Amino acid sequence: MIQLPNRWGEIVEETGKLSQFAGNFFVQLFRPRFEGKEFLRQCYTIGYLSLGLVGLTGFIMGLVLTLQVRPIMLQYGVEAKIPAMVSLSIFREIGPVITALIFSGKIGSSIGAELGSMKVTEQIDAMEVSGTNPYKFLVVTRVLACTLMLPVLVLLADLIGLYGSFIGINIHGSTSFALFFKQVFEAMSFGDVLPAFFKTFVFGYAVGIIGCFKGFNSTKGTEGVGKSANSAVVLSALAVFIIDLIAVQVTDLFNFT
Amino acid sequence: METGITKSKVILEIKNLNKSFGSNTVLKNFNLTLHEGENIAVLGKSGSGKSVLIKCIIGLLMPEKGEIWAFGDKNIPSLGLEELDIIRSKIGFLFQSNALYDSMTVRQNILFPLRRHWIEMDKDHEDLLVHETLQNVGLAHTAEMMPSELSGGMRKRIALARTLVLKPKIMLYDEPTTGLDPITSREISRLIVELQEKYKTSSIIISHDLNCVRITSDKVVMLIDGTCYALDTFDQLKQTKDPRIREFFEE
Amino acid sequence: MSRSAINNTKLGIFVLAGLLFLVMTLFIIGKNRSFFGSYYSLRANFKNIYGLTRGNNVRYSGIQIGTVNDIKLLSDTVIEISFTVKKDMAKFIRIDDMVTIGGEGLMGNKVLNINPSSGKGTFVKDGDLLKSKATVNLDKMIEILGETTNDIRTIAGELQITINRINNSTAIWNLLKDENIPANIRKSVENVVAATQSVQISATELNGMVASVSNGKGNLGILLRDSSMALQLNKTIALANKTVKNTNQIADDLHTFISSIDNDVRNGKGIVNGLLRNETMTTNLANSLANIENATNSLNQNLEALKHNIFFRGYFKKQEKAKRKAEQAAAKN
Numbered sequence: 045m046i047q048l049p050n051r052w053g054e055i056v057e058e059t060g061k062l063s064q065f066a067g068n069f070f071v072q073l074f075r076p077r078f079e080g081k082e083f084l085r086q087c088y089t090i091g092y093l094s095l096g097l098v099g100l101t102g103f104i105m106g107l108v109l110t111l112q113v114r115p116i117m118l119q120y121g122v123e124a125k126i127p128a129m130v131s132l133s134i135f136r137e138i139g140p141v142i143t144a145l146i147f148s149g150k151i152g153s154s155i156g157a158e159l160g161s162m163k164v165t166e167q168i169d170a171m172e173v174s175g176t177n178p179y180k181f182l183v184v185t186r187v188l189a190c191t192l193m194l195p196v197l198v199l200l201a202d203l204i205g206l207y208g209s210f211i212g213i214n215i216h217g218s219t220s221f222a223l224f225f226k227q228v229f230e231a232m233s234f235g236d237v238l239p240a241f242f243k244t245f246v247f248g249y250a251v252g253i254i255g256c257f258k259g260f261n262s263t264k265g266t267e268g269v270g271k272s273a274n275s276a277v278v279l280s281a282l283a284v285f286i287i288d289l290i291a292v293q294v295t296d297l298f299n300f301t
Numbered sequence: 302m303e304t305g306i307t308k309s310k311v312i313l314e315i316k317n318l319n320k321s322f323g324s325n326t327v328l329k330n331f332n333l334t335l336h337e338g339e340n341i342a343v344l345g346k347s348g349s350g351k352s353v354l355i356k357c358i359i360g361l362l363m364p365e366k367g368e369i370w371a372f373g374d375k376n377i378p379s380l381g382l383e384e385l386d387i388i389r390s391k392i393g394f395l396f397q398s399n400a401l402y403d404s405m406t407v408r409q410n411i412l413f414p415l416r417r418h419w420i421e422m423d424k425d426h427e428d429l430l431v432h433e434t435l436q437n438v439g440l441a442h443t444a445e446m447m448p449s450e451l452s453g454g455m456r457k458r459i460a461l462a463r464t465l466v467l468k469p470k471i472m473l474y475d476e477p478t479t480g481l482d483p484i485t486s487r488e489i490s491r492l493i494v495e496l497q498e499k500y501k502t503s504s505i506i507i508s509h510d511l512n513c514v515r516i517t518s519d520k521v522v523m524l525i526d527g528t529c530y531a532l533d534t535f536d537q538l539k540q541t542k543d544p545r546i547r548e549f550f551e552e
Numbered sequence: 553m554s555r556s557a558i559n560n561t562k563l564g565i566f567v568l569a570g571l572l573f574l575v576m577t578l579f580i581i582g583k584n585r586s587f588f589g590s591y592y593s594l595r596a597n598f599k600n601i602y603g604l605t606r607g608n609n610v611r612y613s614g615i616q617i618g619t620v621n622d623i624k625l626l627s628d629t630v631i632e633i634s635f636t637v638k639k640d641m642a643k644f645i646r647i648d649d650m651v652t653i654g655g656e657g658l659m660g661n662k663v664l665n666i667n668p669s670s671g672k673g674t675f676v677k678d679g680d681l682l683k684s685k686a687t688v689n690l691d692k693m694i695e696i697l698g699e700t701t702n703d704i705r706t707i708a709g710e711l712q713i714t715i716n717r718i719n720n721s722t723a724i725w726n727l728l729k730d731e732n733i734p735a736n737i738r739k740s741v742e743n744v745v746a747a748t749q750s751v752q753i754s755a756t757e758l759n760g761m762v763a764s765v766s767n768g769k770g771n772l773g774i775l776l777r778d779s780s781m782a783l784q785l786n787k788t789i790a791l792a793n794k795t796v797k798n799t800n801q802i803a804d805d806l807h808t809f810i811s812s813i814d815n816d817v818r819n820g821k822g823i824v825n826g827l828l829r830n831e832t833m834t835t836n837l838a839n840s841l842a843n844i845e846n847a848t849n850s851l852n853q854n855l856e857a858l859k860h861n862i863f864f865r866g867y868f869k870k871q872e873k874a875k876r877k878a879e880q881a882a883a884k885n
Binding site for chain 1: 559566567569570571577578580582607
Binding site for chain 2: 173
């Protein structure tokens with residue numbers, strides 16, 4: 045079951061709480077005592093351990109996109125433009141968004157569930173009593189790790205996706221790696237790479253903060269943990285799309301090419 | 302039994318404590334005085350606000366009204382984070398669900414309270430401390446294990462060891478025997494008494510396990526309707542005719 | 553502790569791999585987009601830039617040497633294009649080289665071409681303004697070609713009438729009386745020559761376009777390479793060339809014809825004498841005119857097909873079918 049606030053007031057209240065929670069990240073981030081070790085541990089779990097899943101998705105993404113686009117491109121006789129088209133779609137949109145969605149599914153839910161169960165089993169309280177700020181120790185490290193690791197994951201997913209596309213082209217036709225490589229990068233400009241790269245930081249931050257928020261505000265019992273994991277995924281996936289929409293509009297507004 | 306109210310000094314004093322959640326009043330003008338070396342059990346029904354009481358003491362919850370004077374001169378609800386942290390290091394809190402950190406080894410769990418930035422310790426010292434603390438609860442061999450590998454009783458002991466690592470003056474136990482079988486419960490209760498003597502702590506024990514209360518406490522507080530309904534020794538209360546107290550002691 | 557060290561190594565490799573790819577991507581794009589290395593900034597002014605945009609390629613004799621940097625509207629008729637070229641390429645570009653806007657095929661990206669001039673102008677410096685030449689696009693070219701062929705046909709028709717009049721014996725006497733005729737003929741010839749020139753220009757440009765299309769440049773190039781569109785274009789150009797040839801010949805013939813008449817008249821031999829002497833020439837002329845008439849007709853037909861059916865292959869087939877049907881119908885009757 046997806047837990048949706050059933051009244052406008054609750055939505056507004058939830059939004060307010062979330063905003064405060066999200067803003068607190070920046071306050072706590074710059075307070076002394078940086079939890080370096082825990083941060084690295086989170087980077088490892090959130091980043092490195094997600095690479096397999098994200099890489100596989102990226103590969104399939106590139107391969108399938110190429111195979112799907114091929115007949116249409118062939119019809120117009122612009123088969124030679126497949127690398128350009130696929131690489132642009134991967135870099136600009138599909139890479140960041142699909143990776144962020146997979147990421148929200150894997151990491152958003154695990155953070156939601158982990159912090160949720162920590163909340164339920166009073167581990168968060170215990171931490172506070174033990175003189176460690178749980179927000180710093182749990183939230184800041186995780187959100188920061190998400191914010192910094194998702195862009196890396198997206199970049200690698202893009203790269204693997206391009207490789208998938210290369211294989212996809214070679215299934216029906218044949219192209220040399222050098223030619224494919226050249227066609228890919230000839231088609232791209234900074235405007236295709238940089239805004240897409242920057243938005244992945246925001247994606248990562250959103251997934252992290254929503255996962256933590258849902259976990260931190262988990263209600264009692266195992267059901268509460270399940271709910272917070274679930275709503276963390278739903279909300280962060282939604283947030284990814286909304287941020288994407290805003291990012292595209294902003295990029296458009298500044299005419300960044 | 303050494304009550305010695307006149308001799309030993311007051312270590313914790315709760316005055317007119319009020320706490321409510323929404324329209325639900327949990328504590329109403331609650332008063333309690335804890336002397337040095339004294340062990341008080343708080344008996345009450347589920348949802349009567351026992352846990353709320355000790356969470357207010359440790360500063361996890363903020364009461365609406367009232368004062369909590371710890372060590373004579375610190376009113377906990379009015380403290381800033383820095384001062385509160387110093388007070389907290391002198392008060393141990395055993396959580397009902399143990400609250401062991403799942404992602405850490407037993408050793409890391411035990412050492413976690415030492416993360417306070419004003420505690421510096423070298424590795425040899427840490428090893429010694431972990432060993433000594435674990436030995437006190439009879440689990441010296443578990444240091445490198447994960448909490449999930451341990452049984453319920455062992456987890457409770459580790460949690461107890463963790464709260465004791467900073468050698469607190471006051472111990473707060475939140476239903477220490479809940480969810481354990483009667484034999485393990487008795488073991489834990491005995492361990493609590495043993496550690497009380499060893500570490501010379503004063504304690505407040507929240508429980509509805511009469512055996513535990515009987516073993517661990519010098520005095521018992523009946524928490525009914527958010528107030529301190531009665532305060533007496535366990536045996537005294539057991540013989541009372543008051544029906545509201547009697548229902549706790551009936552088998 | 554040792555486990556944590558391995559984790560950190562893996563994490564480090566993971567992060568470095570991502571960053572390396574980012575840096576590489578940015579660097580390659582930067583290299584492609586002339587962001588790194590030393591570059592010269594040059595300018596050229598145009599009246600119409602046909603959709604050229606920032607980032608389009610700059611080519612020198614077909615070699616990629618830079619990108620379009622900025623497009624500014626100086627006034628309602630002048631658009632200034634700034635573009636960067638690699639410094640080491642700048643030593644080949646002369647100040648009087650011609651800049652044109654072209655396309656990578658019919659529908660591909662626009663390209664800024666720098667065409668080397670044979671001249672010995674000085675080499676460019678940073679910030680120099682190069683000469684530019686307006687580009688004629690395909691639609692316009694076909695339009696001009698159509699107009700020209702129409703003109704040629706009209707002139708050819710008029711000429712034929714004149715020749716017929718000359719051939720007619722009674723007309724010779726009229727001709728003798730009319731001193732204006734040689735002048736008229738001369739004017740017609742001049743017209744033909746002018747028309748021929750414009751046809752020739754269009755034909756050359758079309759030729760170039762077809763060549764680039766055949767080379768498969770740009771998106772549409774591939775589409776067109778083997779399609780009937782290209783065939784049609786080739787056919788059109790062949791016809792245009794033929795027409796040009798014919799008209800050239802006629803113009804030459806006419807020229808000699810008129811000068812010989814002039815000569816005879818001046819030498820007091822009279823127009824009739826000259827006309828009679830040049831009987832063979834008159835026949836030739838009539839033949840040529842008939843040829844030109846035919847050629848322009850089919851050229852016009854082809855142009856129509858191109859104009860309206862640029863992507864339809866079946867135009868001529870349809871026409872042939874209609875013809876056959878008409879023949880069949882005629883046979884039945």
